[in-house]
Amino acid sequence: xxxxxxxxxxxxxxxxNPLTVKCTYSxxxxxxxxWYVQYPNRGLQFLLKYITGDNLVKGSYGFEAExxxxxxxxxxxxxxxxxxxxxxxxxxxxxxxxxxxRQLTFGSxxxxxVLP
Amino acid sequence: xxxxxxxxxxxxxxxxxxKSIKCEQNLGHDTMYWYKQDSxxxxxxxxxxxxxxxxxxxxxxxxxxxxxxxxAHLNLHINSLELGDSAVYFCASSPSTGLNEQYFGxxxxxxxT
Numbered sequence: 001x002x003x004x005x006x007x008x009x010x011x012x013x014x015x016x017n018p019l020t021v022k023c024t025y026s027x028x029x030x031x032x033x034x035w036y037v038q039y040p041n042r043g044l045q046f047l048l049k050y051i052t053g054d055n056l057v058k059g060s061y062g063f064e065a066e067x068x069x070x071x072x073x074x075x076x077x078x079x080x081x082x083x084x085x086x087x088x089x090x091x092x093x094x095x096x097x098x099x100x101x102r103q104l105t106f107g108s109x110x111x112x113x114v115l116p
Numbered sequence: 117x118x119x120x121x122x123x124x125x126x127x128x129x130x131x132x133x134x135k136s137i138k139c140e141q142n143l144g145h146d147t148m149y150w151y152k153q154d155s156x157x158x159x160x161x162x163x164x165x166x167x168x169x170x171x172x173x174x175x176x177x178x179x180x181x182x183x184x185x186x187x188a189h190l191n192l193h194i195n196s197l198e199l200g201d202s203a204v205y206f207c208a209s210s211p212s213t214g215l216n217e218q219y220f221g222x223x224x225x226x227x228x229t
Contacts (some may be wrong), residue, residue, distance in 0.1 A: 034213050043120070043206055043220035044159075052216045088157060094215075103172055104218065106159040 001025040002107065004093050006107035013081050014115050018078055021076040021110045023091030033074040036094040044090060048072060048098075061085070081114045119143050120221035122207050128227045129197055136193045137224045138205040139207030147171075148190035149218065159206075165190055167181050181207060197228045 003026045013019045025031055036044040048059025055067045063074045076089060090111055091107040120141045120213040129135050141148065147170075150162040163182040164172035170182070190207060207221040 034217060036220075038157075041223075043222045044208075044218075046217040046219070049215070049217055090159065103161055103164070109157045109159070 002079065002093050002103075002105045004105055004107035006089075006091055006110045008110050009108070010111045010113070012113045012115060015083055016080050019078050019081040019085070019112065019114070020028050021089050021091075021112060023074045023076065024072050025074060025091070025093040027070065027093050027095045028067055031072075031074075032094045033065075033067065034094075035059065035063070035074075035076050036090045036092060036106075038088040038109075040087075046050050047076070047089075055102050059085060083114045086112055086114045120207055122205075122221050122224050124224060125222065126225050126227075130229055131197055131199060133193045134193070135197060135198050135226070136191055137205055137226075139190045139192070139221055141188055141207075141209040141219070141221075143209055143219060145209040145211050146187045147210050147212045148184065148187075149210075150190065150192050151206040151208065151220075152185065153204040153206060153223070155203070158187040163190075163192075178183055195228075197226075199228050202226055202228045206221075210224070 004022045034049045035047040038044045047063050048057050049068045050057045058064045063078050088109050089110050092104045094104050123138045147166045149164045153159045162176050165184045168184045184190045196222045203221045204225050206223045208218040210218040212218045
């Protein structure tokens with residue numbers, strides 16, 4: 001079974017500082033990894049995904065994520081945090097797309113707070 | 117234009133009642149999903165339909181029954197509501213081919229009293 005771990009429930013960072021939100025995964029075969037963001041009382045919004053290729057993936061709003069196969073990690077990063085980045089972030093993984101299940105497994109979420 | 121819409125946004129009802137949540141997407145996707153987000157924000161898939169065919173049915177009580185009248189709609193009917201059903205329910209959609217991201221609706225907050 002596939003799984004995702006987000007070891008930090010809460011991450012606080014000062015505005016202008018770099019931020020990292022951690023994610024590790026477990027899946028059979030090649031991993032397909034996603035980051036989503038959820039603002040209060042809203043649905044999830046897609047940020048970026050890793051399918052294959054370059055280990056550094058760039059996404060929306062200046063976010064990027066680094067895929068590390070040996071460490072089974074896919075950490076979300078941003079060089080300079082904004083107060084408006086404060087939200088709940090979810091990492092998600094799915095396995096072989098050829099199967100009948102197109103199931104995304106989500107992590108437990110990390111609340112990011114950017115302090116002015 | 118709203119890509120994935122859900123109605124109602126809020127739903128307050130008593131135990132034992134039957135209720136439905138509707139979802140519509142105008143993205144032309146042929147795969148749709150229902151997720152449940154509990155009070156701790158944990159997100160878990162409940163159902164997935166592809167071209168009106170059920171392809172994912174997680175361990176969900178039989179009181180929950182999805183219905184897909186066409187590719188653009190996936191409704192969720194819940195019978196005999198229980199306190200533990202209180203949660204936010206999200207609908208999502210994606211293209212069925214490739215490794216595409218899912219697009220989520222705004223959610224329906226269900227409160228069972």
